[in-house]
Amino acid sequence: MKKYVLGFLMCSAMALASSSGPVIKVNGKPVNFSGTTPQTVTGRMMVPVRGVFEAIGAYVEYSPVHHRVKARRANETIELRMGDKVANRNGAEIELDVAPMSIRGRMMVPLRFIAESLGADVNFTKATNTVDIFTDEDLPGVKPPPPAK
Numbered sequence: 001m002k003k004y005v006l007g008f009l010m011c012s013a014m015a016l017a018s019s020s021g022p023v024i025k026v027n028g029k030p031v032n033f034s035g036t037t038p039q040t041v042t043g044r045m046m047v048p049v050r051g052v053f054e055a056i057g058a059y060v061e062y063s064p065v066h067h068r069v070k071a072r073r074a075n076e077t078i079e080l081r082m083g084d085k086v087a088n089r090n091g092a093e094i095e096l097d098v099a100p101m102s103i104r105g106r107m108m109v110p111l112r113f114i115a116e117s118l119g120a121d122v123n124f125t126k127a128t129n130t131v132d133i134f135t136d137e138d139l140p141g142v143k144p145p146p147p148a149k
Contacts, residue, residue, distance in 0.1 A: 023130045024111070026055040026120075036106040038131075044098040045124075045131060046108035056120050056135050062107070069100070069107060073118040080109055089117050 021037040022045065023030060031051050038047045049069050053060045058073040067082035079088040085099040094117075100109045111131060115122045121134045 021129075023128070024052065024133070025130065026052065026133045027135060028132075029055070031055045036104045036108070038111070039103060039108065041098055041101070041108075045111040046098065046101065046103070047111045047114075048106045049100075049109050052111060052114060052133065053118075056115060056118055056133060058118050067107070069109070071114065071118065076118050078114065078117045080114075082107060087113065087117075 021039070024033075024038055024047065025031065033048050033051045036048050038045055040046070049062065050060055053071045056073065058071040061070045062068070063070075068079060069081075070077065070079045075090075077090055080096075080100045082100050082102060085096045087094050087096055094113075096110055096113060098110050100107055102108070112122050115133045119136065123132045123134075124130070125132070
């Protein structure tokens with residue numbers, strides 16, 4: 001009986017490990033996502049908009065009325081709108097494979113596109129289900145101006 005219980009527990013642990021979501025790291029540090037976790041949609045990694053943007057040093061603006069997000073980092077600006085497969089990068093239109101979408105009330109955006117559009121390198125390791133994002137840490141993100149007093 002103990003062998004069966006031990007075998008069941010081992011199989012359960014393996015199933016949980018394989019079903020856990022991907023690990024996203026920026027410059028070696030794991031990105032924590034509150035609420036909705038990264039998801040794979042039609043072969044593309046979708047992430048909640050703020051988590052990765054802010055981890056790579058981007059300033060993020062979200063318009064809930066227009067369902068649009070704008071992110072700036074250094075000299076790069078990208079804009080995406082929920083459900084629209086056309087993004088804007090520095091004024092140029094770029095077609096996405098997967099449009100930004102809402103999952104559990106969070107705007108999810110394609111990870112590789114947003115990271116590379118803001119000057120980062122992206123590597124995916126299938127064996128560990130890990131996405132590593134590397135930025136030039138000497139390049140500061142564009143920060144909003146301080147509030148007027």
